[in-house]
Amino acid sequence: MNTERHGITVGIERINSQSILVFKVTGKLTHSDYQAITPVLDSTLQAVNAEHIKMLVDITEFSGWELRAAWDDFELGLKLGFKLEKVAIYGDKNWQELASKVGGWFISGDMRSFGDYQSAIEWLTD
Numbered sequence: 001m002n003t004e005r006h007g008i009t010v011g012i013e014r015i016n017s018q019s020i021l022v023f024k025v026t027g028k029l030t031h032s033d034y035q036a037i038t039p040v041l042d043s044t045l046q047a048v049n050a051e052h053i054k055m056l057v058d059i060t061e062f063s064g065w066e067l068r069a070a071w072d073d074f075e076l077g078l079k080l081g082f083k084l085e086k087v088a089i090y091g092d093k094n095w096q097e098l099a100s101k102v103g104g105w106f107i108s109g110d111m112r113s114f115g116d117y118q119s120a121i122e123w124l125t126d
Contacts, residue, residue: 006028008026012047013056019054020056020124021053023058024058024061025057025061029072034069045080053083054087054125057087058117062093077103082107082108085108085110086110086123087100087110087111088120089113090116097113100112
């Protein structure tokens with residue numbers, strides 16, 4: 001049996017004295033994935049209690065969105081945009097550089113693309 005994994009995992013990593021909000025995106029995202037993650041994300045953001053959030057988005061296992069989920073992603077970006085200081089997109093997708101440039105138009109902070117985890121973390125914590 002072939003199991004199709006998809007969804008968004010949210011966590012907080014402490015690196016030195018900084019809190020980094022971490023998104024791990026897996027598979028092809030659905031509208032249901034965003035409905036499930038929204039309350040978790042709201043709770044996590046209250047726990048971080050930061051005006052300016054640093055975020056790592058790991059897309060190494062991401063394969064795309066269903067149409068409604070792409071809209072959900074856009075809405076989520078608008079909801080978080082004013083609180084984001086830095087967003088590092090980490091993965092090996094050929095489109096992620098363009099996504100970071102376009103995404104940067106909708107947030108108040110910086111968004112950059114990285115091919116390796118360590119470079120992304122160094123930029124976020126600099």
